[in-house]
Amino acid sequence: MVASQPVLDQAAAKAAVTNAEAVALDRANVFHSWSAQKSLNPLVIAGGSGSTVWDHDGNTYLDFSSQLVNTNIGHQHPKVIAAIAQQATTLATLAPSHASHIRGIAAAKVLSHAPANMDKVFFTNGGADANENAIRMARLHTGRDKVISRYRSYHGNTGAAIVATGDWRRIPNEYARGHVHVFGPYLYRSEFWAQTPEQETERALHHLRRVIQAEGPQSIAAILLETVPGTAGVLVPTPGYLEGVRALCDEYGIVMILDEVMAGFGRTGDWFALDAHNVTPDLITFAKGVNSGYVPVGGVIISGDIAATFDDRVFPGGLTYSGHPLAAASVVASIEAFEEEDIIGNAARIGRQHLEPGLTSLAEKHDVIGEVRGRGVFWALELVQDRTTRTPVTAEYMGRLKAELLRLGLLPFIADNRIHVVPPAVVTAEEVAVALAIYDQGLTAAGPAGR
Structure with a gap:
């Protein structure tokens, strides 16, 4: 071991940790993928269960990103x-x-x-x-x-x-x-x-x-x-x-x-x-x-x-x-x-009975949603400045929207001008209802798409 590297003993590892400490340790030592390193301020995740994750400071989020669309069985099954x-x-x-x-x-x-x-x-x-x-x-x-x-x-x-x-x-x-x-x-x-x-x-x-x-x-x-x-x-x-x-x-x-x-x-x-x-x-x-x-x-x-x-x-x-x-x-x-546990069947039912009608209703309410598409627990909302021209919303708009969704307690998957609605396959109808309400509030709070 290089002598200049700090050693984390068991007592330190077990001690209470704050988000700020986790970020500081990360930024001092971790090189992140697909990123310019200098301006990063990563969201801290300390634990999870099912479709929910939380940080060290007591904030909880519905994980509708499934991380990188991979936690199909949910967290900590x-x-x-x-x-x-x-x-x-x-x-x-x-x-x-x-x-x-x-x-x-x-x-x-x-x-x-x-x-x-x-x-x-x-x-x-x-x-x-x-x-x-x-x-x-x-x-x-x-x-x-x-x-x-x-x-x-x-x-x-x-x-x-x-x-x-x-x-x-x-x-x-x-x-x-x-x-x-x-x-x-x-x-x-x-x-x-x-x-x-x-x-x-x-x-x-x-x-x-x-x-x-x-x-x-x-x-x-x-x-x-x-x-x-x-x-x-x-x-x-x-x-x-x-x-x-x-x-x-x-x-x-x-x-x-x-x-x-x-x-x-x-x-x-x-x-x-x-x-x-x-x-x-x-x-x-x-x-x-x-x-x-x-x-x-x-x-x-x-x-x-x-x-x-x-x-x-x-x-x-x-x-x-x-x-x-x-x-x-x-x-x-x-x-x-x-x-x-019929997890595959749950994903199909959630998509057919809850996500598809719920996301379609969001599109009827918010003109910024140009198209809703998907199956199961694999959906995308394509966001546009104008439904006729289909001009994509700006990166600045997507940044505002992501910040609002996080503030409201939902961890989103954002790609280009899209929200990918991709919860774990174990997600419940009640969790979907909460998420749909958050998407609704977030889209409202993000303001006009042309800004």
Whole structure:
């Protein structure tokens, strides 16, 4: 240990802490992601339970961000906490080359809710390296190089995953090869001059086909899509789009990868968001909701056809913590809780009976809401200065709105000109009612959108 570093003894760790002390310690030592460091003033979270979190100073918040849209099972679910603790007393770590009973159970549990063609699970540390390894599998399976993904997308912050990403974060990180981007369906801001969902689907698929043809089908290994783009705006695909992508993949021998990192495990009111569509991919990536981030974990669900590619051929990839026992135990306990407590059904009912009608009512009251879209506990309010022009509200407006929501006791997920309404899948109808009232008050207090 470096002598100049302060040592926190047990007594100090157990002493009462204030928000100011937590922030001071954080700012002195922690380098934050996606941020300019100098002006940061992070919100302090000291604990949580279910859909609620609190700080050291006694303030509580309804967590309608689910942190990074990952605490699907809520904070501190007792079954998951107990499973992690029990596993820690049995075997806290294990190299991935060994067989592990808990790892095998975790993989079987994941596969039990995946499409029937899925055969194996490759565990990773999170969603980014899940996408990274899915891309690697597709390239090795096909012998091709290029990967097509969408401009409105986010796939993680590793080499290929960040270049597959479509938003601004890709641009300073473009070190990986062979990536091509297309526009997907987004009827509210159609790139295709579409007036109906059917037109949007038809024209988006035509655009994709032409890009495949122009790039050379024989050079394209995979099409990588978030089933429902999350950070990009909860962009529920127009009817027939995913099925059309599947047909194009079949026609040209391309691997279809569906990124379910954010959309999977109850977020849309289904086990996987793809369950609402007549589509079966070749690879599925997951993380986040599979264990709500209690222990870092992700993975690739692999079809039998692609898994067979590596029966006699070495797969050149691996991670020290692949299928970590604590992570595997948390996956098993989470999925069992989903099954036993009907958490997936709760997410679907909350979306259908409470969030959809409640958010629609907000839009009727507040002209700043240009569109409401989503499923389950995965919704977005797109905010505009004018509903006719659909000009997005300013960053300054979004800052005012976020401050009001926090002041009123709700932790929001804000992205660009949108509020993403993404509570845990265990959220109750009563909590939704409180949150809807806070959104209403916050939108009123934020003032005119043009300011």
